[in-house]
Amino acid sequence: MSDSDRHPDKDRKAEKFMALLVPNQRRILAFILSMVPNKLDTEDILQETLAEMWNKFDQFEIGTDFVAWGCTIAKYKVLEFRRKTKNSKLQFNDNLVQILEIESDQKLKKISCHIDALRQCMRKLTLKEIDYLKQRYEYDLTLTKIAARTGISFQGVHKAISVIHTKLVRCIRATLRQEKTV
Numbered sequence: 493m494s495d496s497d498r499h500p501d502k503d504r505k506a507e508k509f510m511a512l513l514v515p516n517q518r519r520i521l522a523f524i525l526s527m528v529p530n531k532l533d534t535e536d537i538l539q540e541t542l543a544e545m546w547n548k549f550d551q552f553e554i555g556t557d558f559v560a561w562g563c564t565i566a567k568y569k570v571l572e573f574r575r576k577t578k579n580s581k582l583q584f585n586d587n588l589v590q591i592l593e594i595e596s597d598q599k600l601k602k603i604s605c606h607i608d609a610l611r612q613c614m615r616k617l618t619l620k621e622i623d624y625l626k627q628r629y630e631y632d633l634t635l636t637k638i639a640a641r642t643g644i645s646f647q648g649v650h651k652a653i654s655v656i657h658t659k660l661v662r663c664i665r666a667t668l669r670q671e672k673t674v
Contacts, residue, residue: 509549512558513542515607519600520562526596527570537573541566559600567593605668613663621656628653 520541524534544565545552552561614622627633627641639649 505549508554509546513545516559516562517542519559519603520566522603523563523596523600524566524570526599527567527593528573533573533577537566537569541569544569559604563597563600605671606664609664609667609671610660612667613660616663617656617659621652621659624649624653624656 517538521534521538524537524541525531528534528537541562545562548565552558617625624638627638628635633641635646635649635653638644639646642649644652
């Protein structure tokens with residue numbers, strides 16, 4: 493495809509969608525998992541939800557809660573799935589689905605608060621600390637590989653990452669406590 497065949501508006505739309513989806517997809521999946529007992533079914537529902545989110549992305553208002561919007565679409569996909577599989581042996585009754593939906597919403601809000609606190613705390617880390625975390629979690633390197641790359645012993649890398657984890661946990665707890673008192 494040549495550059496003249498590209499659609500800059502579609503490319504920007506895709507970039508915006510992916511920028512919102514990537515950090516939030518697991519939260520939408522968790523919502524679906526809380527309402528559907530079978531993991532294979534949840535994956536199908538997630539795919540249908542993501543397709544619907546993409547199709548309706550023009551209707552999404554940037555700056556509003558992407559996860560809540562996605563979970564609303566997922567809720568309707570779950571209800572559609574339940575209608576299609578009414579004769580299945582394992583079904584949640586409507587009251588249980590409502591209870592699960594409320595609990596899922598509360599858990600999503602709590603997770604969202606924790607993620608916000610984590611983001612705030614990540615900004616307080618040094619570049620070296622962020623580099624360790626990126627190597628470990630973004631690039632999925634083992635401690636042995638990080639040690640080999642950095643020239644630091646396995647024990648040194650283990651200790652450094654443990655210290656970073658402890659620092660983040662303390663910061664997150666302090667941030668959440670502070671938010672509760674505000």
